[in-house]
Amino acid sequence: MYPEYCVAQRQQPYPLHKITQSYNPVIQNEPRARQPNENPKDYMITAYTSINHVIDISPTTSIYRLDPFAKYLCCWTNTVGLEEVSAIQERTKWKHPNLVSFIFFEEQSDQFSQNRQLKIFYEYLPLDIKQLIDKRSRTQEYVPEEEIWKMISGLCEAFVFLQKRGITHSALTLESVYFDEEYLLYRIQDVSPFRARAPQLFENQYKSPESGGNLRVNRFKQDVFGLGIIILSLCLLKNSDYIFENGAISLIHLNDSFEQLKQLYPGRIDIILKKMLIIDFNLRPDWLELQLFLTNVKDMQIHNFDLGLTNKSSILNSSFQLYQQQQQQVQKTFDQLTLSQENREITNNNNNTKFTSSINNNNSTLNKTSNTDSVDQKLINLNKRIQETLSKSLNKNIR
Numbered sequence: 356m357y358p359e360y361c362v363a364q365r366q367q368p369y370p371l372h373k374i375t376q377s378y379n380p381v382i383q384n385e386p387r388a389r390q391p392n393e394n395p396k397d398y399m400i401t402a403y404t405s406i407n408h409v410i411d412i413s414p415t416t417s418i419y420r421l422d423p424f425a426k427y428l429c430c431w432t433n434t435v436g437l438e439e440v441s442a443i444q445e446r447t448k449w450k451h452p453n454l455v456s457f458i459f460f461e462e463q464s465d466q467f468s469q470n471r472q473l474k475i476f477y478e479y480l481p482l483d484i485k486q487l488i489d490k491r492s493r494t495q496e497y498v499p500e501e502e503i504w505k506m507i508s509g510l511c512e513a514f515v516f517l518q519k520r521g522i523t524h525s526a527l528t529l530e531s532v533y534f535d536e537e538y539l540l541y542r543i544q545d546v547s548p549f550r551a552r553a554p555q556l557f558e559n560q561y562k563s564p565e566s567g568g569n570l571r572v573n574r575f576k577q578d579v580f581g582l583g584i585i586i587l588s589l590c591l592l593k594n595s596d597y598i599f600e601n602g603a604i605s606l607i608h609l610n611d612s613f614e615q616l617k618q619l620y621p622g623r624i625d626i627i628l629k630k631m632l633i634i635d636f637n638l639r640p641d642w643l644e645l646q647l648f649l650t651n652v653k654d655m656q657i658h659n660f661d662l663g664l665t666n667k668s669s670i671l672n673s674s675f676q677l678y679q680q681q682q683q684q685v686q687k688t689f690d691q692l693t694l695s696q697e698n699r700e701i702t703n704n705n706n707n708t709k710f711t712s713s714i715n716n717n718n719s720t721l722n723k724t725s726n727t728d729s730v731d732q733k734l735i736n737l738n739k740r741i742q743e744t745l746s747k748s749l750n751k752n753i754r
Contacts, residue, residue, distance in 0.1 A: 386423065396538065397450070399426040400458055400478075418479055427479040428458060433549070434472045442548040443475060453513035455480060455533065455544035477544065482536055484589055485529035492592040503590060503624050506541040508649055510582065513543055514575075514642040522547050523574040527581040528560035529588065561585065561595065564604055565636045575641035583631030590624065591615055604634070623652045 386402040389395075403421035406428070411417045417430045435443070446457040455478050463472040491498065498506075510532070517524065526546050533542045550557045563580035565572045588595040591612060598608045609632070617625050630648060633639040640648060 396426075396478075399424040400428075400456070406476075419476070428476045429479040431475045431477075432463070432472065433475070434464075434470050435548070435552070436470055439548045439551070440471055440473065443473070446545060446548070449516075449545075451513055451516050452538070452540055453509045453542050454516065455542050480533035480535055480542065482534045483530045484532045484534065484585055485594075487534050488529070488589060488592055488594070495592065497592060497619060498589060500620050500622075500624060503586065503620065505539075506589075507586060507624075507627055508653075510541055510543060511642060511646050511649060514578065514582075515646050517545060518575050518642045524578050525550070525559060525574055526557035527578060527585060529585060529594070532582070532585055561599070562602075563636060563639075564634050572636060573641060576636050576639045579631050579639060579641060579645060580636075583628055587612060587616065587628055587632070590620060590628075606634075626652060 383402065383404055385404060389398045389402070399421060403424060403426070405422045406419050407422055409418045409420050409427070412429075415432045417432075419428045419430055420426065421428065440460075443457060443460055447459055450456065458476045458478065460476060461474040463474060464470070514524065522545060524543060524545070524547075527543075531543065531546075533544075534540075535542050546557060559566075559577060559581035561581050561584035563572075563577045566577060584595050584598070595612070598605055598612060600608075613625070613629060616628060627649065630640065631645065
C-alpha cells in the first residue's frame with residue numbers, strides 16, 4: 356500500500372489535542388455515549404478524546420490513532436489550491452460504507468495564501484487487494500462466491516454514488532481497492548481532488564481497449580473495465596498482468612482466464628465479470644447500467660449451481676458416502692450368501708455320507724445350487740453397475 360512504510364518512527368508519540376479548525380469534529384474530554392443504532396465506525400471518528408501519532412510512513416504521510424479507540428487514520432500533508440480545499444471539505448461530509456472517509460483536515464499555512472498546506476486525515480486501511488491475493492494464494496484459499504458478490508455489489512454502489520456526482524475514479528489499481536477486515540467491506544477512496552496537480556499518478560492499472568485512442572470515451576466505462584480485471588485477479592488469486600501484452604489485451608489469455616473463472620465461480624460471478632469486461636465499450640455498461648444489471652441477476656437461480664470451492668468437496672464427500680454405503684450393502688449380501696453356501700456345503704457333505712437319500716432330494720439340492728449360482732451372478736452384475744455408475748459420477752464431479 357505504501358512503498359516507504361516504516362521509513363521512520365518517532366520514539367515519543369505526540370498528541371494533537373483540541374484541534375480547533377472549523378472543519379474538524381469537536382474533541383471531548385471523555386468519549387460521549389454511543390447513540391442507538393449508531394454505526395460503530397461513525398461513533399469512533401466523532402467521539403475520540405485525542406489523536407496520537409503512531410508512525411511516519413514517508414516525509415508527507417503518517418499514521419495516527421484515535422484514542423481511546425483502536426481506530427487509525429492516515430495523515431497526508433500536501434499543498435493544494437482553493438478549489439481542492441473546497442472539494443476536500445465537501446468530501447468530509449460524505450458517508451458511504453464502501454468509500455474511505457475523509458475525516459477532517461488541518462491547515463498549516465496562512466489562510467490568505469493562494470496555495471494552502473493541509474494535513475488531510477482519512478481512514479487508514481492497511482490491507483489492499485494485492486496483499487489479499489498474496490496472502491490467500493499461499494494456501495490457495497479462494498474467496499467464497501458470496502463474498503465476491505458483496506464486493507461487486509458494494510463497490511458498484513460506491514461508484515454509482517460518485518457517478519451521480521459526475522466523478523470518475525480513474526486510478527484503480529490492486530493497491531487502491533481495500534478490504535476492511537474490521538467491517539468485512541471492500542472499499543475505495545475518491546482521489547479526484549488531487550488528480551489535477553499530479554495526473555501521472557492517477558491512472559487505472561488495467562486499461563480498457565479504448566484507452567489512449569482519439570475517441571471520446573466514457574471514463575465511467577473505463578473504470579468498470581479496470582475494476583473488472585481487479586476482481587478477476589482476486590477470483591483467480593493471481594495478478595492479471597499476463598492478460599496484457601505490450602499494453603494490448605490478449606483475447607486468448609482473457610478467454611483462458613474466463614475458463615478458469617467458470618470452473619471456480621459458475622453462475623452469476625462469471626456472467627457479471629464478462630459483462631464488465633466487454634471489449635466493445637459501446638456495449639459495456641457504466642455504473643448505473645451495471646447496478647441495474649446486478650439487480651436482475653441478484654436472485655438468479657442456476658440449476659446444479661456449484662460454487663467450485665466448498666460445494667465441490669461436499670459433492671465428492673456425498674458421492675464417497677454413497678459409495679461406501681452401497682459397498683457395505685454389497686458386502687453384507689455377499690456375507691449372507693457365503694454363510695448360506697457354507698450351510699449348503701455342510702448339508703451336501705452329510706448327504707454324501709448318507710447313501711439312503713432319495714433321488715428326489717438330490718434333484719432338489721441340485722435345483723437350489725442352480726438357483727444360488729443365478730443369485731451370485733445377479734449380485735456380481737449389480738456390483739459392476741454400481742461401480743460403473745459411481746466412477747462416472749465421481750469423474751463428472753471432479754471435473
